[in-house]
Amino acid sequence: MTDPTAIVLLSGGLDSVTTLAIARAAGRTCYALSFRYGQRHEHELVLARRLATTLGAARHLVVDIDLAQFGGSALTANIDVPKDRPIESMSGDIPITYVPARNTVFLSYALAFAEVTGAEEIYLGVNAVDYSGYPDCRPEFIDAFEKMANLATKAAVEGRHLSIQAPLLLLTKAEIITRGLELGVDYGSTSTCYDPDAAGAACGRCDACALRLRAFADLGLRDPAPYQGAAS
């Protein structure tokens, strides 16, 4: 019997990389799926490609999608990424870096890929604890997507169930890192930053960097990723 197949959404960031490691540790044959969606930095995709290989993904596909022509987000338009915000001020708000319907679009592609490949699971690294502001990271959104997906496809009509796995959903950032380190993830090769420099070094000051740095600090660890201005 062959291993069950899972589609894994892989951005190259800390969360999605840990998710891939968890899917691999659960014995899944993993098809990693990344998107080029008008990010201001290609560096993420270079890291995603490298990490897919390192973590033993069976395939890695990069799909071009065109959310930028809709506008409306700091990640795809020319808006300044907020810096040096206190972590306490982040919760509740929907971040300026929110991309309209992004997880819905990403999961829809994953659904198409799952149907074609016969995968029975989609793994994604959403997390409802640290970033409570993103509507499409909430458990009720994931549940509703799964219900819809099981009505959408030929596979579903034929009785094959598709499940959405979000293993990080209720973990803190520190718990995610702890789990990843147990599974041998090299966090030096991941980037979570909203505003890295041309060489891919993280800014250390955007919301994503602040949360990540605090989590490593809480664990008494040094974040092995490269930061701008650091001597590493």
Place this chain on the structure above:
Amino acid sequence: MTDPTAIVLLSGGLDSVTTLAIARAAGRTCYALSFRYGQRHEHELVLARRLATTLGAARHLVVDIDLAQFGGSALTANIDVPKDRPIESMSGDIPITYVPARNTVFLSYALAFAEVTGAEEIYLGVNAVDYSGYPDCRPEFIDAFEKMANLATKAAVEGRHLSIQAPLLLLTKAEIITRGLELGVDYGSTSTCYDPDAAGAACGRCDACALRLRAFADLGLRDPAPYQGAAS
């Protein structure tokens, strides 16, 4: 007060064009959205552009999407389109022309576009009567997508409801054409064919052509669209 805004999925085929006419007649400001998704014929998009203008859409966007790299359908891969099948043999089966998760992907983009533009409705021309084989044309799929969409977005969190309008869902093809003719739709400029020639003339023999031709015949009308080998 300005007219309410609706996103209208527009392929250039008979159903989606009638849907746009219905949305316009209902007083909506319409943003038409078409997709270039590895169709074998660009002709559809030329018609969509022309019909969007004729029917008074305020904007028309064509988004490139990349379902072809997943494979798995006659519309995007090099599989022969079935011809000359009796209409009675079509129902029940999922057609070979089924594209994995297509309506889910299309609606996800429409959702992103709705959020950015503040649209409160998405219109799409799915129809559960003539093509009962498509899983993502069923009422329960549309309902599930709407529920998911209302959990997915910043707009939803802020209390703005999005509704999915599928005005053709329970109409027969003949009823759709009757409604469109009342609204002044020029069906000579629409193409429903799965296998048109280079000039855009319909084959007259695929499942879509067979259903369309029978509907016009049932109404005692001649289909004004160009067909291959016809002297029109």
